Amino acid sequence: MGRTRKKLSLFDFLNMTGYILFSLLVLYPFWQTIVLSFSDANASSSLGVHLWPDRWITDAYEFVFSYGNVMKAYVNTIIRTVAGTILIVSFTVLAAYPLSKKDLPFRNFFTIFFLIAMFFSGGMIPDYLLIKNLGLLDNSLSLILPSAVNVFFIIIMRNYFMTIDKGIEESAIIDGANYFQILTKIIIPISKPVIATVALWAAVYHWNEWFHALVYIQSDSKTVLQIIVRDMLTAMDLTQNAQMGGGGMASSKLMLSNVRAATVIISIGPIVLIYPFVQKYFIKGIMIGSLKG
Amino acid sequence: MNKYIKALSLAAVSGALIFTGACSNKEASNESKKVDVASLPKAGDFSKKLDLNLSGSVTRGKVEDGNYVQKRLEKQFNVKIINTKADTWNADQVNLMVASGDLPDTFAFTTGGKSAQELYDSGLTRTIPKEMLEKYAPRYMKMLSENPPGIKMNLKEGTDNEYLQLIGQYAHVDGLAWGPTFRLDWLEKLGIKPPGEIKQVGPSGGREKIYYTEGAYTLEEVEEILKAFTFKDPDGNGKNDTYGLSPYNNQIHWSATLMGAFGIAPGYNLMEDGKLVTTEISKKYKDFLKLMAKWYKMGLIDPEFTTLDNNKSWEKYKQGKIGYYIAQPSYIAMDDWAKGRAPQNIVENPNSTAKLLATAPEIGKDGQQGEGAYIPVGNLADAFYVSKDVTDEELARILQIFDYINFDNDARWTLYGEVGVHSDWEGTPEKSALKVRPEYAEQEGNSGFWAYNFRTYDKERVSWFQSEYTSKVKNEFYAREDVKEKMLIRPYKWDLLNETKLKDLSKRYGGQLTTIVDEFRMKAIVGEVDIDKEWDKYVENWMNNGGRETLAELEKAPKVSDLMKK
Amino acid sequence: MQTALQKAETTPERKTKATWVQMKKMKGLYFMMLIPMVMLFIFHYIPMYGILIAFKNFSPGLGIWDSPWNNFEHFKRLFSDFLFLRALKNTIVISLLKIVIVFPAPIIFAILLNEIKNEKFKKVTQSISYLPHFMSWVILSAMVIEVFSPQRGIINFFITLFGGDPINFMADKTSFVPILILTDMWKEIGWGAIIYLASIASIDPQLYEAAEMDGAGRFHKMIHVTLPSIMPMVIIMFILRLGSILNAGFDQILNLYNPLVYEVADIIDTYVYRSGLEQFQFDYATAVGLFKNVVGIVLILTANAIIRRKSEHGIW
Incomplete structure (x- = not known):
C-alpha cells in the first residue's frame, strides 16, 4: 500500500509540474503581446524577447480606438455573439436529439441531409446573392442566420446524446412524457457539459467571424470588432494609402507590431x-447519480 | 444511401433553379448602339436633375451621407449623389461586387477586380464614346494627347472611338522610385569617401543627418564597402555582429538598383543575344543572382532575411546592424507617412548619432545604372469604369464631374477643402503639402475629401501631398529629366494596348511562374542550388510551365520604343 | 435494434406499415428537426448551385447559370500543374502528421488533467491552456520566428553556447515541418481538450467506484474507464478530422513559410492563394474547394464504414 501511494504522488508531482511548465509556455507569448501593446517603436520592437516595456504607454490603444468606432463594434459583437450562440445551441439540440434516435425511420436520410451541407457549399457568390435577395444586406440578421445550423456541432451533440443510458428515457415515456418534455426535462440537464462546449464553440465562432460582416455589412454603425482587427492585422503598414494623399493611417511613433498587439489584446479580452x-x-x-438515485 | 444523395441533390438543384430563375435574368449583350452626341445637352447645361451612384478610387467605404464635398458637388452639377459604401482596398469585397454584378454607376478599385476587357465582356461596363469625352471632358482629352499613346489606349477591340475605361496620370511615381543608401557614419569611420559632393536633405527634424549625392559607387566598390561594413566593426562595439545588406522575403524592391546595375528590372523583358526573354530567365539575371550568392557566401547578406518580411526588416534595420538599405525619395525626405520605415527610422530619434547617405544607383560593369520604371510605358495607369446601365445623359453629367474634380486644379477643395478653413499648408504655402485640420476627416467621413476622386495626379496635384523636401530631392535628382532618360529601365515589348492574350496567360500560369522564380531566386542566393549547374534546368522548367506560351504571346506585343514615340 | 424496421427478413408491406407506425409515434421528433432543416435548406442547399462554376468559365455578367461550361478545364489544369501536385503531396503529409501527432495530444492532455486533484489548479491551468487559440497567427508567427531565429532565438543561443553553428530553422526544409506540427499542437491543445473534458465530466462515477472495488489502480482506471468512456467522442472527432485532411493549416503556414521551404510547406491553400493574388478566380478556386471536399467526404465515408464494422460508433 505504502509503495503505491508514493508512486502515485510522484506521478502527481510530475503531472502538475508538466502543466505548470506548459502554462508558462503558453503565457509567454500572451505576455509579450501585452508588453508590445504598451510600447512604442522606440521602447521595443517585435524582434527579441520583451518581458517588460521600457515604459508603459497607451499610444497603440489610442491609435486603434481612433481608427474605428471600437466601442460600437464591441457592443455589436457582443449582441451578435449572444444572439448567434442562442440560435446555434437551440438548433443544434433540436436537430441532434432526433438524429440520436436509432429507431427513427429514415434516420440515415436525415443524417445525410445534414452531412452534405457540411461538405458542399455554393461559395461566396450565390451566398451573397441569396442574402441580397432575402433583403438581408446590411442587416445584422445576415450575420447570424446563415450560420444558425452547424452540422459539425449537431453531429458532436448527437453522438453525446447517443451515449446516454436509454433506460432513463424509456421510463419517462412509460410515464407519458412526450419527446419535447423528455428533451427539456431529462436530456438537456444531463448534457450540460456538451451543451456548454457547443455554446463555447458557437460563441467563439461568432466572436471571431469576420467574413460575413465584411461582405454583408456596409454601415459603420453595424460593424463588428473583427473587421477592425482584420484591418489592423492585414495592413502591410500603418500608412497604406498615404502616398495617394492624406495621412491615411499615419502614426509617427508606433510600429505595426505595437498596433497589432494592442488590437489582439482588445479583441480577445x-x-x-x-x-x-x-x-x-x-x-x-x-444529475446522473441523482436521476438514477 | 446513394438514392438519398440523388434525391437530395435533385431537390436542392430544383429549389435553387426556381429561386434564382426568378431573380437573375441578366444577359450580357454587348451590342453598343450609336450614341447621338448632338442630341445630348450642351456641356455646362445641368438643367435636369439626375441621381448618380458614385464611388471614387481611394475610398474605404467610410464616406458619410451629406458630407461637405457631396453637398457642394450636388449643387454645382444639379445631381443627387448616392454614396457607395464599398471598400475599394478590400479584394474580397471588390471581387464579390464584381462577381455578383452589384456595381455603382462609376467605380475604380484599389485592389482586385478584373481587366477592362473582362468587365466589358462580362457585360458589367459600358463604353465611353470619344465624341462625348471631347464634348464633356476636354481637360481629360488634353491630358491624354499630351501622354502618348494615351489616345490609343483602352479602346474597344476593333474601334477607334470607344473607350472601355478612363485612365489616370501618375506624376507622383515619376522618376526613380528607389535609390540605395549607406550608413554615412560608418563610411566615415571606415575612411571611405562618398562618391561625389554631398548635400543635406533638410535643416532639421532628422533630415540634417541625411545626405544625398548624384555620385554613385560601382558594384565593386559596393562590394568592398559591404565587406568593411560586415567585418570591420563599423559600430565599434567590438563584436562581429553587423551585416552589409539585409533583403526581405516578401518583395523584390531591395534589389531594384542592384538589378539595375545589370540592366534589368523584375517582371520586365529584354532582347538578349537577338532573342526576346523575360528578366527572370535572362543571362543578366543569372549574373545578378551569382553576385548575390557570392555576397551571401562571403557573409555580407544577413542570413536571417529569408524569414523577415519588409516590416520586420525595417525593425531590424533600426537596431543599427545593417549598413546598406534601399529607400524611396520620400523616405530620405522623412515624409510623415514613411516614418518607421528603414532607413530613415535610424535617425528619427533625436539622440541618434547615425547618419545616412543616399547615392545614385550603383554602376555595373558595362556602366549600366538605374532601375525599372514604376510604370512600364509612359506614366498613365489605373482604371475608372462606367457601369453598363448608365445612360448617355447620365454619362454626360458623370464625365463633366469627372473632368472637373480630377483635371481642373480649381477642384482642390474636393481633396482638401478650402485652405485656411479645412486645411493648412505644412510649410511654405503652395510649395509644401496640405494638412487637413483635425476636426475634418482627412478622407471620406464628414468631409468627403477623396471620396469621389479618381487616382490621377499631375505635377501640381502631387505637390499638394508631397512634402517640400521630397519635391526638392526629386527635382534635383530622382525625377530630373536627364536622370530619368538615362536610368529608367523599360521593358522591350509591352502589351499596353491589350492586343494579346497575355492577361489570360498570366491568370492561368502566373502562380506557377512566380513560384518557380521565387523559389529559385532564394535558393540561388543562399547557395542551396549551384546556379551554373541548375540554371538550364530552371529555365526549362519555367518554359514548360507557361513560360513558352508567355514568351510567344509577348512577341506579338508592340515595342515599347514605338509606343513611347510622340 | 429493437424495431422491426431494420430486420431485413420482414416482408415489404409489413415493413412499410411498421415504418409508418413508428413515424407516427415519433412525429414529435420530426417536428423538432423541421426548423433546423428549413434553415439548412435555405442557407446551404439553395446556394449550392454555385458549385457549378467549378465546371464553367465564370463570367460575372452572365451569372452562374449562363456562364459557359469549360469541359473540366479547371480540373485538368490542377492535375497538369506539377506545383499543384507538389502542394497536394505536402498537404497530405502535413495533415497526416498533424492527425497522428496533434490529434491525440488533447485527449492525453484532458485525461492527465482529469487526474489532478486540486480543483483550483485544474481550472486555472485549463483556462490558461486555451489562450493561444485566440491569438492570430499573424501575431504568433512573429514570436515563433523569434524563438527559432538564428541570431536572437533561444534555441540557437544554446546551440552556440555549446560551440555549434546557429541553424536557420525556419528556412530549413528538415526542421520546418516539425516546427509546424509543434506550434500547431502548442496552440490548439488546450482548446482541443475542451470537448474531451466535457465527455470526461459526464462519465458515471459509479464506473470508477466499481473499478476501485475490483482493486484497479490509477492507470488502470485511466486506461479502462476514462478512455473507453470518451472513445465515442474520440472516434467521431477523428472521423470529422479526416474529412478536412486537405486543410493543413492555411493561416499558420502562410504566416510562417518562405520560398526556401516551399518544397515541403507549400500546401494547396497557400499555392492557390498565391496563384489567385493577381486576379481572384472564383471558378478555379471553387474547383479546388470542390476537389478538397470530395476527398474529405470520401475519407469520411471510408473511415465510417471501417469503424462501423468494428464498433457501433460512427457518424451513422
Missing part, C-alpha cells in the same frame, strides 16, 4: 473571460 463560466458545467457526474 471578453471572449477569454467566458471560459470559467463554461467550466462550471464540467463538474463530474451531475
